Amino acid sequence: MTTALTATTAPAERTPGGPRGLLWTVLRVHRTALVFWVLALLGATAVLIWMYAIGDEARNGIVPCATPAGDGHPSCASVEAITVDDVYAGWIALVATALTYAILPVAAWAGGSLIGRELESGTARLAWSQSVTPTRWLAAKLAVPAVLLATGTGGLVLLNNWARGDGDPDLVGDWYNADAFVGTGPTAVGYTLAGLALGALAGLLLRRALAGAGVGFLAALVLCGVLERFREDLWPAVTRRQAGDFELPRSTWPLGWDTTWGPHPGEGEPLSTSATFHPRTHYWPIQYVETGILLAVAAAATLAAFWLLRRRTP
Known part of the structure; x- marks a missing residue:
């Protein structure tokens, strides 16, 4: 009877290789990278909250002015005295570049x-x-950072759009500028996931930490370019x-111009003008197509890995 009770009340053993075990192993082994990622997210969040707080004052620094003040416009001297717009534009650009x-x-x-390091040191075989x-x-090596990267990057993109307010191009840049485009849409998440998959594939191919880091960086750089x-x-x-x-509106992305002149080119008004451009409404279609390409690259690199x-392996 005693033996039966002992067997019944004995706690069930955890499988070392179970999903929970793998999850915590990945987090523990790469805790330095995790701490760095959390600190980066907190720092960027603090900056974007600050940018939102000074956004209205920054926009006051780029309004039309007059000397002397008149016709509803403030004096140019008072507008030039506002320097917070430079601070705002600089930090917004820095966050967009980081994303x-x-x-x-x-x-x-x-x-x-x-x-690469785990294959080189033999930790993976252990x-x-x-x-x-x-x-x-x-699967655990890729899934854990993928969730953390997608969640963190997506949250920063939302905060970035919130801090940018009305998106005045004089403060935050035109929507088609590389940093402004990627840092305000789902492409930012797509880029981080593609980078994770390309880096993992490079590490598996080369089985060396330094070589894997270098080739992964190079592959990501080529993809960006x-x-x-x-x-x-x-x-x-x-x-x-x-x-x-x-003239095209400020919110359009000009790609090319073709001007037809009369018998004396460069003199007087042109006979006709043709412009090729992307209007502001093309922002989301381009975002979706580029994000789809990035996710396809991430999926292909993951399958290849x-x-x-x-x-x-046997």
Whole structure:
């Protein structure tokens, strides 16, 4: 009877390689990167809250003025005395740049620390020998940072849009500028996920921390350059032609002009003008197409990483 009771009340043993075990192992091994990511998120959040708080004052520094004040316009001297607009524009641009190029350190970390170092040191094989299959090991390695990166980056994008207010291009840049475009939409999340997958694939290919970090960084840099170069071609542009000359609104992305002159080019008014451009309404279609490309790259790199791991392990 005593034996039966003892067997009944004995606590169930946890499987070392269970999902919870893998989750906490990834977080514990890479706790330095986790702390850095949390501090970066907190710092960026504090900056964006500050930018929101001074946003109205910053916008007062770029209003039309008159000397002397009149016709409803403040004096130019009083407007020039407002310097908070420079502070606002500078910090907003810094956050946008950080969101745009977060893919680069993410890819380097994934190739070097997340995958490459563990393969080089033999830590990965030690985990595989403790009832954790290579596939489950890689799935945990990718899933945990993917969730943290997507959540953190997505939250910062929302905060960035909130802090930008009405998006005055004189303060925050035109929507088609590289940093402003990526830092305000889902492409920022797509870039970090693509960087994670490319870095992991580089680490598996090279099985060395330094080489994996370098190749992952290079792959992410090439991806950024290619998409930025061909971004204007991701959605059909609009062409407008009319007699004489005309100007495009500030919110449009001009791609090219074609002017037809009379018998004396450069003299007088042109006969007709043609402009090719992306209107402001093309922001979301281009965002969706670019995000789709990035997610496809992330998915392809992830599948390639699992295929390569299966080829190299029994």
